[in-house]
Amino acid sequence: MHNPNELADKGAVELKALIDSRQVSPVEVLEACIARIEEYNPKINAFCATSFERARKEARATEQAINRCEPRGLLSGLPIGIKDLEETEGLLTTYGSPLFRANLPTQDNQLVRRLRAAGAIVVGKTNVPEMGAGANTRNPVWGATGNPFNPRLNAGGSSGGAAAALAANMVPLCSGSDTGGSLRIPAAKCGIVGLRTSPGLVPSERKLLGWTPISVVGPMGRDVADTWLQLAATAGIAPNDPLSYDFSMPAAMEGTVDLSRLRVGYTEDFGVCDVDDDIRRVFRAKVASLKGLFASCEEIEVDMQHAHRCFDVVRAEAFVGSLQAAYEKDPGSLGPNPRANYEMGARMSLKDCVWANAEQTRIFRRFQQLFSQYDLILSPTTPVSAFPWEQPYLESVNGVALENYYRWLALTYVVTLATNPALSMPMGVDHLDMPFGMQVIGKFRGDLELLMAARALEAHCETTQDLRRPRPNMAALALSEVDLWTPVTHPPLAPDQYATATDGRPAV
Numbered sequence: 001m002h003n004p005n006e007l008a009d010k011g012a013v014e015l016k017a018l019i020d021s022r023q024v025s026p027v028e029v030l031e032a033c034i035a036r037i038e039e040y041n042p043k044i045n046a047f048c049a050t051s052f053e054r055a056r057k058e059a060r061a062t063e064q065a066i067n068r069c070e071p072r073g074l075l076s077g078l079p080i081g082i083k084d085l086e087e088t089e090g091l092l093t094t095y096g097s098p099l100f101r102a103n104l105p106t107q108d109n110q111l112v113r114r115l116r117a118a119g120a121i122v123v124g125k126t127n128v129p130e131m132g133a134g135a136n137t138r139n140p141v142w143g144a145t146g147n148p149f150n151p152r153l154n155a156g157g158s159s160g161g162a163a164a165a166l167a168a169n170m171v172p173l174c175s176g177s178d179t180g181g182s183l184r185i186p187a188a189k190c191g192i193v194g195l196r197t198s199p200g201l202v203p204s205e206r207k208l209l210g211w212t213p214i215s216v217v218g219p220m221g222r223d224v225a226d227t228w229l230q231l232a233a234t235a236g237i238a239p240n241d242p243l244s245y246d247f248s249m250p251a252a253m254e255g256t257v258d259l260s261r262l263r264v265g266y267t268e269d270f271g272v273c274d275v276d277d278d279i280r281r282v283f284r285a286k287v288a289s290l291k292g293l294f295a296s297c298e299e300i301e302v303d304m305q306h307a308h309r310c311f312d313v314v315r316a317e318a319f320v321g322s323l324q325a326a327y328e329k330d331p332g333s334l335g336p337n338p339r340a341n342y343e344m345g346a347r348m349s350l351k352d353c354v355w356a357n358a359e360q361t362r363i364f365r366r367f368q369q370l371f372s373q374y375d376l377i378l379s380p381t382t383p384v385s386a387f388p389w390e391q392p393y394l395e396s397v398n399g400v401a402l403e404n405y406y407r408w409l410a411l412t413y414v415v416t417l418a419t420n421p422a423l424s425m426p427m428g429v430d431h432l433d434m435p436f437g438m439q440v441i442g443k444f445r446g447d448l449e450l451l452m453a454a455r456a457l458e459a460h461c462e463t464t465q466d467l468r469r470p471r472p473n474m475a476a477l478a479l480s481e482v483d484l485w486t487p488v489t490h491p492p493l494a495p496d497q498y499a500t501a502t503d504g505r506p507a508v
Contacts, residue, residue, distance in 0.1 A: 026077030050124030076119030085216030096139030118233035127161030181412025188381035200243030313356030316345030381437035406469020
């Protein structure tokens with residue numbers, strides 16, 4: 001019998017090797033994860049609804065399949081958290097919205113089906129902002145998610161529950177999704193790895209506007225290898241995503257990348273993003289410590305002058321598509337962020353939409369030209385250190401007011417517009433001793449090359465005190481007594497409702 005604490009601390013790749021070699025049972029792994037969730041979830045509220053009993057049945061079935069030497073999937077026996085924007089059969093899926101407080105799907109969506117088919121064991125749903133709007137994970141159904149490094153600070157969003165769960169070693173894998181940075185920003189805030197995949201690489205059926213590349217689903221893990229493993233299990237063509245394409249990749253990372261051969265460009269702000277002066281200094285110091293690793297490392301210039309307006313329009317198109325029915329039925333049923341998104345889009349004209357789609361094409365073409373000179377581009381992932389989750393969003397940078405509640409996501413959404421794969425990887429801490437996320441951007445559809453380069457960069461960083469991945473102080477977290485229900489504007493689930501919901505049945 002293995003020590004449960006030690007098992008929970010192990011990553012997905014290591015656990016897979018132990019399970020495949022029968023050194024550890026899937027049941028042991030699951031119980032270690034459940035124990036970790038039960039101990040620390042009250043401190044950070046990373047998981048909302050859970051499905052422990054079904055997970056236990058699946059873990060026992062996997063153990064029996066191993067004993068019978070039956071063929072199994074790539075993620076066989078690995079517990080996983082599913083973002084609460086993904087429909088899961090028999091497990092409460094609320095989108096963080098009172099509108100879906102009792103939504104109990106009758107089937108899994110495309111992403112969840114692939115993860116289960118690969119053998120992953122779903123232990124529960126991870127918390128999100130209401131309808132996934134914004135980069136601070138708090139909603140009127142489940143409350144706020146606190147950062148494992150300091151539960152009074154936000155964990156980013158909208159995949160904030162997933163990032164917090166990974167950082168606290170509750171599960172070895174979590175799913176994420178990304179529009180303007182929803183996967184990369186929480187990865188940066190919580191000191192883990194999150195990959196915004198190329199549009200269509202991992203199919204998603206929940207986009208009403210299936211032809212837009214703005215929103216993607218993708219993997220999150222504690223390190224690059226774990227992230228690769230989940231991607232390998234989920235990538236490839238699907239008939240319900242018109243952007244999906246045929247793709248195969250090795251199950252495990254093979255070979256190495258010689259960092260000394262890479263040409264690297266970097267930018268603090270893409271010429272248009274507001275970035276805190278302290279974060280600029282931290283970023284410059286990180287780049288200075290890396291420069292000697294590469295064949296070249298130089299500052300880039302790119303024309304993003306119309307990126308903000310462009311993103312406003314293409315983002316609003318997606319929200320109008322997803323929220324129109326709810327808004328027309330009862331505008332008051334939507335929280336302030338989703339409602340603002342819908343109303344912004346509803347005011348736009350066809351002329352606005354045509355201009356924005358043409359401008360995104362221009363941004364795409366200009367950005368790809370950079371990769372004739374560079375193999376990777378680096379930037380900060382977020383413009384500020386983590387701020388308190390009571391503050392709904394960042395209002396200003398360097399004392400200058402921001403234009404709207406999501407303008408502080410610009411470092412990631414300008415890359416969304418270009419459609420290149422991008423990941424956030426932990427690179428030491430910032431000026432406030434919170435995790436610092438480095439955004440690493442690869443060439444068009446160069447997801448695997450990006451991951452391989454990031455793995456080599458990660459290996460170097462782990463040898464350097466100032467660059468290695470930080471870990472939260474779990475002993476301090478255990479003593480935390482932060483009230484994570486404070487920011488809600490609607491009554492949260494009562495304790496008896498929460499107990500029902502965590503077993504995967506309707507809360508109301």
